[in-house]
Amino acid sequence: MPISKPYLQMPIVESGETLLPIPQDLFAFETPHPYEVLGAPYEQASPYFLRKSVLAALQAAQNYLQQLQPHWQIMIFDAYRPIAVQAFMVNFTYDQVLKEKGWHAETLSSSQTEAAWQEVYGLWAPPNLDPKSPPPHSTGAAVDITLFDQQTDEPVFMGSEIDELSVRSHPHYFADLAQNPQTPPNEKRLAEQADQNRRMMCDAMSQAGFQRHQNEWWHFCLGDQMWAWLNQLEQPHLIFKARYGRIEPVGS
Ligand SMILES: C[C@@H](N)C(=O)N[C@H](C)C(=O)O
Numbered sequence: 001m002p003i004s005k006p007y008l009q010m011p012i013v014e015s016g017e018t019l020l021p022i023p024q025d026l027f028a029f030e031t032p033h034p035y036e037v038l039g040a041p042y043e044q045a046s047p048y049f050l051r052k053s054v055l056a057a058l059q060a061a062q063n064y065l066q067q068l069q070p071h072w073q074i075m076i077f078d079a080y081r082p083i084a085v086q087a088f089m090v091n092f093t094y095d096q097v098l099k100e101k102g103w104h105a106e107t108l109s110s111s112q113t114e115a116a117w118q119e120v121y122g123l124w125a126p127p128n129l130d131p132k133s134p135p136p137h138s139t140g141a142a143v144d145i146t147l148f149d150q151q152t153d154e155p156v157f158m159g160s161e162i163d164e165l166s167v168r169s170h171p172h173y174f175a176d177l178a179q180n181p182q183t184p185p186n187e188k189r190l191a192e193q194a195d196q197n198r199r200m201m202c203d204a205m206s207q208a209g210f211q212r213h214q215n216e217w218w219h220f221c222l223g224d225q226m227w228a229w230l231n232q233l234e235q236p237h238l239i240f241k242a243r244y245g246r247i248e249p250v251g252s
C-alpha cells in the first residue's frame with residue numbers, strides 16, 4: 001500500500017557523518033534485542049549504532065537526566081535499522097494486527113486490508129528504498145528509548161510498552177488521563193507518574209537537540225527528515241533540511 005508521510009518530503013543534504021557503536025558501558029540496553037528475537041534480518045548490521053553527532057547528543061541528554069536523577073540511565077531499545085528489518089517489522093506488525101482482529105489474510109475484504117495497513121503505518125514508517133524518503137531508523141539518526149533505574153535494576157515506569165499499537169503510545173495520553181475528573185484516584189496517581197517520567201525523558205532529549213515523534217513516547221530523532229519537519233513546524237520562519245539520509249554500515 002503506498003503511504004505518504006509529510007516528513008518524507010523534507011530535503012536531505014547528506015553530511016557523510018559516520019555510524020558509530022553505542023558504548024555498552026554508558027547506557028542501558030534492552031537485551032536480547034527485541035527484533036533480533038523475532039528473526040529480523042540484520043545480516044552483518046547491528047541495531048546499536050548511531051551517527052557520531054547523534055551519539056554525542058544522546059550522551060548530553062543522559063548528562064541532563066542524571067543531574068535530576070543520578071541513578072537513571074537512558075535505555076536503548078532500538079537505533080540503527082536496515083531497510084530489510086524495517087520491511088520485516090512492518091510485515092510482522094501487519095500479521096499481528098490481523099491476528100488481534102481475528103481476521104484471515106485469505107478472506108480479507110479490501111476495506112479490512114486498508115484498515116489493517118492504516119493501523120500498521122500509524123506507528124511504523126514505510127520501508128522505502130527511494131533515497132529521498134528513507135525510513136528514519138535507516139539513517140542512523142533515530143533512536144527508541146526508555147529509562148532505566150540502576151537502584152531498582154528495573155526500567156522506569158512509562159505506562160505502556162514500546163511499539164504498543166494503542167492510544168497509550170501517544171506521548172500525552174497519561175497527561176490527559178490524569179486531568180480527566182472521571183479517572184479514579186489510584187489510576188490518576190499512576191497516570192501522573194507515567195506522565196512525569198515521559199516528560200523528564202523528553203525534556204532531557206529536547207535539551208540535547210532531539211525531537212520526539214508526535215505519536216510515540218519513545219521515538220527521538222536528530223538531523224533526519226522527521227527532525228527537520230518537526231523543527232519546521234515549530235519555527236516556520238527558518239528553513240530546515242535533513243543532514244542524514246539512508247546509510248549502510250561499513251563492510252555490508
Ligand atoms: C514503531 C517504532 N518502533 C518506530 O520506530 N516508528 C518509526 C516511525 C519508524 O518506523 O521509523
Ligand SMILES: [Zn+2]
Pocket residue numbers: 137142143144218219220
Ligand atoms: Zn523509532
